[in-house]
Amino acid sequence: MSAFLSRTRPPITYGITPPKLSTSPERRAEIAAVQSARIGQLPIDALVVYDLQDEASRTDALRPFPFVECIDPAEDAFGDLGAVPQRKIVYRGVSKRSREEMAAFFARVESEGGAAVLVGAPSRTAPVLMGLREAYAIRQELAPELPLGGVTIAERHAKSRDEHLRALSKVDVGCSFLVSQAVYSVTASKDLLSDLHYRCQDEGREPPILLVTLSPCGSAKTLEFMRWLGIDIPYWLENELLHSRDILQTSVDVCLRAFEELLDFARDKGIPLGCNVESVSLRREEIDASVEMVRRVVAITQRV
């Protein structure tokens, strides 16, 4: 089996959320046509389709945007967006799934030539039908050749200093790449990359591919939402964004600078770093910004 993502040049992906469940079939078709045309043009290695979960159990703070149930990401990726030529990486929150649902999901992603990213419960207090460990075991049993990715969160590393071990344990159960949460703090990511590097060196193992997620931020409210999600935003950066005349463009610039810095840092250490550009807003300007971001990420990765 050839690798799903390249280790020798930085892989680039583009991440979207499916439309709301309440979207009418006509509107869904419209959205899919526009998205397919846009995404088909992008110089990316794969399309990432997220599985939004209600994370209200994670914190007592009020969610700045209400949670809205979305269309099944596998259905979106392979149904509505079936015309998109790039391969698909489909997220799947496992906590509310049965064994049969997971089996059907793995079979579909595998038959479509995609990859799966399994996501556990958003908090320890959330009700759980299936744990992440069990989901990995089902995949190992039923679809051992299916490419897998895992989620990694640098912010967790600041608290428990074991996120590099979690990441490596995901590799041990079959993940060939990791995708970060949206990165606004270079420091938090370097903390994780540094520990990951020395651990791999000590164990004589290859570091996994890591996709750094960049997410344009178009408004003060989105910034607040990112904080709610647990994304670490340095004080100066929040200051810059809130004072900026064009918060969206400023966020694109700082995200790209962060990626460049992390790419340099990872290259020095032989960690295969790539980039996942998030486009989770429906606003025209934010979509345009994500497309610009992809093109600039490509330019950064092609520099010597």
Add this chain to the structure above:
Amino acid sequence: MSAFLSRTRPPITYGITPPKLSTSPERRAEIAAVQSARIGQLPIDALVVYDLQDEASRTDALRPFPFVECIDPAEDAFGDLGAVPQRKIVYRGVSKRSREEMAAFFARVESEGGAAVLVGAPSRTAPVLMGLREAYAIRQELAPELPLGGVTIAERHAKSRDEHLRALSKVDVGCSFLVSQAVYSVTASKDLLSDLHYRCQDEGREPPILLVTLSPCGSAKTLEFMRWLGIDIPYWLENELLHSRDILQTSVDVCLRAFEELLDFARDKGIPLGCNVESVSLRREEIDASVEMVRRVVAITQRV
């Protein structure tokens, strides 16, 4: 009066500590000869001579290196190092000084064409004969034309978010430039620069010249000492330094990268940033590293 340091191109200084008070006159002369030859060759705008204070009152933690009383920095700068052709910036801890001592100090620095940096008590519990405010008032009264610098500490900003106001209040009492504590955390410095920028913008005033202090770190013990001094060192950076085969060279590289990043950040904001390279060790390799650092700082500031 023309400005002591340039606002239009990044000023570069070199900071040293005077020899121990117990040094024999012969050894002092030797040290001075070697230092003068070295410093005279450096492409710097001024030589900084520190005034070491016993900071034991600042923390309960054990000081990794014992405090040793040093030769009077004005005596070192204008006496022993009188042959150094560059102008001198002389630090003066004021807390144990009388009015007469301060008056003599100001007169000497002014007559030698130097600049003074006044430093307050290391902590609120330290015994104080003279406060910083009183020392500034004496200078205003007796030597209003004497160029003044002030100390700024980005790490304080993380706690109280008012270091930019402290910095501007130093400008209000006559400081034309500020010198930072040794910088290992780009984030802490950006936090301060960002607030300083928007405050100056709001008040319609020019931001002060700020010298970013870079200090090569030659050993794990020096790293520990920096922490003791309150210098913020990001986790990843400590990790890199402790795993490095050549901690000194790694520290030089990361300091220069930090300076470059801060210079870009400050330029975008019109803050006149310069650099103060510290050479406070007597070890041959650390002195060589500081000289290399000066040359590389010059190269960075000359890039377009």
